[in-house]
Amino acid sequence: MAYCYDKVRGFDYMSGLTRGTAGQADEGAAEIDVHRILEQIERRLGFCPALFKSLSQLPEALDVYWRQAQSAYLNSPLPGIVKERLFAYLSRYCAQPYCMARHAVWLIERQERDRDNGRASMAAAEVVAFLRRPRPRPQELEAMLERLASEPKLEAVWPQPGSWLETQLFACAVTCFLREPLAGKCHEALQRILPRRGYESLLMLLTFVHSSQFWADARGTVELDPDIHQAMRAHPELARWLAEYREEVAREQQDLAPLNQVLAREKRRFEGVVRSIPDALVMADMEHRVTFCTPNVRSVFGYDPEELIGRHKSIFFADPEAYRDLEAQQSGQAAGAVSTPVEMELRRKSGECFAGEIVSTVLVGEDGEAFGCLALVRDVSVRKQAEAKLQRYNRVLEALAAGASLPRLLELVVRLAEDARRGMLGSILLLDASGRRLRSGALGRLPASFSEAVDGLEIGPNIGSCGAAAYLNQRVIAEDLLTHPNWKEYTAAAEHAGLRACWSEPIRSRDNEVLGTFAVYFREPQTPTEADLDLLRHGAQLAEIVIDRVRKDERLRESEQRYRSVVLASSAIVSTAGPRGEFSSPQHSWERYTGQPWSEHRDWGWGKMIHPDDSRRAQRAWRDVLKDPQFSTLHFRLWHAATEQYRHVEGRAVPIFNEDGSVRQWVGTTADIHDRVLAEQKLRQREHEFRMLADNVPELFSYTDAHLHFRFVNRRYEEVHRRPRSELLGRHVSELVGDRRYLQSLAQHYARALEGQRVSFEANIPTADNPGRWASVVLIPDRDEQGRVSGVYAMESDISQRRELEKQILDVSGEEARRIGNDLHDGVGQELTGLVMVADTLVTALERRGLAEVEIAEKMRTAVQRCLGEIRTMARGMNPVSVDTQGLMSALAEMARRLKNLYGVDCVFECSQPVLLPNNQVATHLYRIAQEATTNAVKHGRSSRIRIELSCEDHHATLRITDNGIGIAEDNKKKQGMGLQIMKYRAGLIEADLQIQEAASGGTDVRCTLAAEALQQPMG
Secondary structure, three states, rough: OOOOOOOHHHHHHHHOHHHHHHHHHOOHHOOOHHHHHHHHHHHOOOOOOHHHHOOOHHHHHHHHHHHHHHHHHHOOOOOOOOHHHHHHHHHHOOOHHHHHHHHHHHHHHHOOOOOOOOEEEOHHHHHHHHOOOOOOOHHHHHHHHHHHOOOOOOOOOOOOOOOHHHHHHHHHHHHHHHHOOOHHHHHHHHHHHOHHHHHHHHHHHHHHHHHHHHHHHHHOOOOHHHHHHHHOOOOHHHHHHHHHHHHHHHHHHHHHHHHHHHHHHHHHHHHHHHHOOOOEEEEEOOEEEEEEEOHHHHHHOOOOHHHOOOOOOHEOOOOOHHHHHHHHHHHHOOOEEEEEEEEEEEOOOOOOOEEEEEEEEEEEEEOOEEEEEEEEEEEOOHHHHHHHHHHHHHHHHHHHHHOHHHHHHHHHHHHHHHHOOOOOOOEEEEEOOOOOOEEEEEEEOOOOHHHHHHHOOOOOOOOOOHHHHHHHHHHHHOOOOOOOOOHHHHHHHHHHOOOOEEEEEEEEEOOOOEEEEEEEEOOOOOOOHHHHHHHHHHHHHHHHHHHHHHHHHHHHHHHOOOOOOHHOOOOEEEEEOOOOOOOOOOOHHHHHOOOOOOOOOOOHHHHHHHHHHHHHHHHHHHHHHHOOOOOOOOOEEEEEEOOOEEEEEEEEEEEOOOOOOOEEEEEEEEEEHHHHHHHHHHHHHHHHHHHHHHHHOOEEEEEEEOOEEEEOHHHHHHHHHHHOOHOOOOOOOHHHHHHHHHHHHHHHHHHHHOOOEEEEEEOOOOOOOOOEEEEEEEEEEOOOOOEOOOOEEEEEEEEEHHHHHHHHHHHHHHHHHHHHHHHHEEEHHHHHHHHHHHHHHHHHHHHOOOOOHHHHHHHHHHHHHHHHHHHHHHHHHHOOOOOOHHHHHHHHHHHHHHHHHHOOOOEEOOOOOOOOOOOHHHHHHHHHHHHHHHHHHHHHOOEEEEEEEEEEEEEEEEEEEOOOOOOOOOOOOOOOOOOHHHHHHHHHHOOOOEEEEEEEOOOOEEEEEEOOOHOOOOOO
16 A cells, blocks of 8 residues: 655645635634534534544634535535545545544444435445455556546436446546546546536545545544444454554555655656746657657647657657658767757647757667657747847848838838748838828739729728728738628729738827838738737838838928028027037027127127126136036126117027037027016016015915915014914915814805905904904905916904903993893882782772772783783893803793793794703803894794704704794895894804804794804803
């Protein structure tokens, strides 16, 4: 019994089959529930085998192994008896006896374990005899394979267990599992006879057996399950077999261990060397039959290695005569000597020919006799194509350098392509100026009649090959012109010219613009190979190079002509000077501008025309440029003959270098910038005046761009914010006041200004020295020439003192109102209370005497009571909010009741959840805002229904008053009466957002939203 299991390959098989689930296990390793998996195993099998338990410390491995067991073993459509027999038999080749013992016991016992309810059962003696059965020898296996070749394909996933066919397929499966020499043929037999589902299920089962043996070996000694021990006590023959199994495996491993290690090491080294060789390695015997080849023979010749074993090596060669010459050359080769590389035309399995390079060696045995030949075959077609491509490229470049015309160059491109491919005819068609028709550029060896037929061809998606290629900007292949739909209208012309195939490639510029087409024709139907397509692409590329170069030369000549015309017509001075800046030839534009003749401006005479005050500075600057030649500019004043004055000019000089880096000449331009300089000076003066004015106003003045970044701030800005101007410029407005303050107080106003509106508002804009600073701000949009807003001017005045005075006035008025309310309650209220008591006494006395004046007394008592109620209501209105946190809610509820009683309006107060304000001042201001809004609704809006709502959402408290009155008239909005101003002022004091607008259903909607901070802690 041989220990044949390869651990590394076994692990590869397992990971290959379970790659998807293993990846999932790795990602969610922390979430794998080992206890749950073991419970699943026990429910499915009736108990948990020891091999699964041994993996409980490796959650990922346990999860993957259990998933594999379900898919490849438990849920496999193969019959249960087949799975158990195959598993038990293959487990003989595992170093650990667990797998073999486990499945041998399952063969003996009758248990349901599979979904198909298949039962596995054998007697113990039968199982032992079955496990002792040797596998077929190679000769027997060959005979089996020959008989299997005539067997028809099965309809069931597996033949009837115990049948002759089942025995043969069982032997093939064992051979495949052990990867013996005939494993490839066995795979073919299994795949041919078994249906696809059965073949794939068998492969999965074999892979699972490999996995089980791997994990059994990896875990060391796996304790046998209790039922295995019980079965061995009940069946001594099974126990003896297991004992012998262990001894035999141990002895065989000990004897073969050193040899196996050496063989394995040498095998890995040999396989590594062979795999690293990119070329095909073929070995043949003395009868020229292939005996061995590397897997790379597939990439070179297209054959699988198994296809070539035993075949004559002449199948590799395209020319039999060349092959015989090579054999004659090798016959005279010395034994063991390596031949020189030989290039020959070889043939692939597909029939395609290619250029190959062969290096051969005669193999010699230990007896000194030659027993074969080893050849290294390399595909050099790519190299040969590259060499041919380079030769064509060089030929075209040589013609370009010689100054050949465009038609001759295009003709050369076509002829070079025709010479590279036997039987090929080429042509180049170019798009005309309209971009809709193709004109003949070069026609090579094409018949003249066909050339005339295609000249002037209009492009289109279905117009031949060239017309479609130019229209679609993509390659068009017509393998047979007689059947291709694009050639229906041109079949007669093609047949007359004897053409049957056409491939067309668009010629594209570097900007992907179609310039024309490069096409090749054949007299027989042709399907292009990769080499053909590469030749087609290269022909189009060469044509593009030729066309681009010729057109560039034409543009250069036109550019030179335009340059000369521009120099003559330009108002600027264009000049060329020597290496030191001297004029070595007449400069006509210089003479035209300065009036200085050539006799005076030659050499360095031109310097006399520079203003005396600028001459010395210009000379120093020019000496510095000569020390480090580079592009340079210089401003100076130059004499202008037409105006008889010195004018401001800008001179630019560009050095032209020799190959050694020295300056050959200078090319310069001198442009008149006199008007621009004067305008800039005037602009600087105005800017200076503007800065002086802006820096000396008491207000804060700034300018921001359309993105609200500061572009200018005056000196007052620096003083108030204690930050230098350089630190403010370029920053966003929000960076000055803070994001929260900006969003709360400034964002909406700046947004309106950017929309083109002039905006005035008051806001709390703190500084480092004055956190409570208030300012009156005016925003004025700045518009560009197109009328778009390009920036915002801001004028800011400090109104902190005014706001403080207003606050004091409000506080005093509020305090006075509270005092009056207290006086009314404590003074007039008490007096009226006494009068009510006197009236009660009077009414009682008159009623006892039965006098008629009792009615008059009753009216007096009612009037006094009503007056007392109104006095109390007025007093409560002047001091409405209690100091506790729930005071606002009770005050608003009382306000709703008072309005209903006093004015008879339908007034309701709603508060779905408590809104607690720790600060009584905030609550008082909110109450006064509600009081003013409801008063306006009754007196001015003539409302019959008022709704007061207090709510808290997203940590913001909102007071909302809505009515069904006539709303706010437009003139009232513009006038902004005292009541509205006081409401806005109160909202500003508590940093609330007040919105007054028309309600959706008519009337007025007043909303005052309080910031989150007011709900959290007392303010001030």
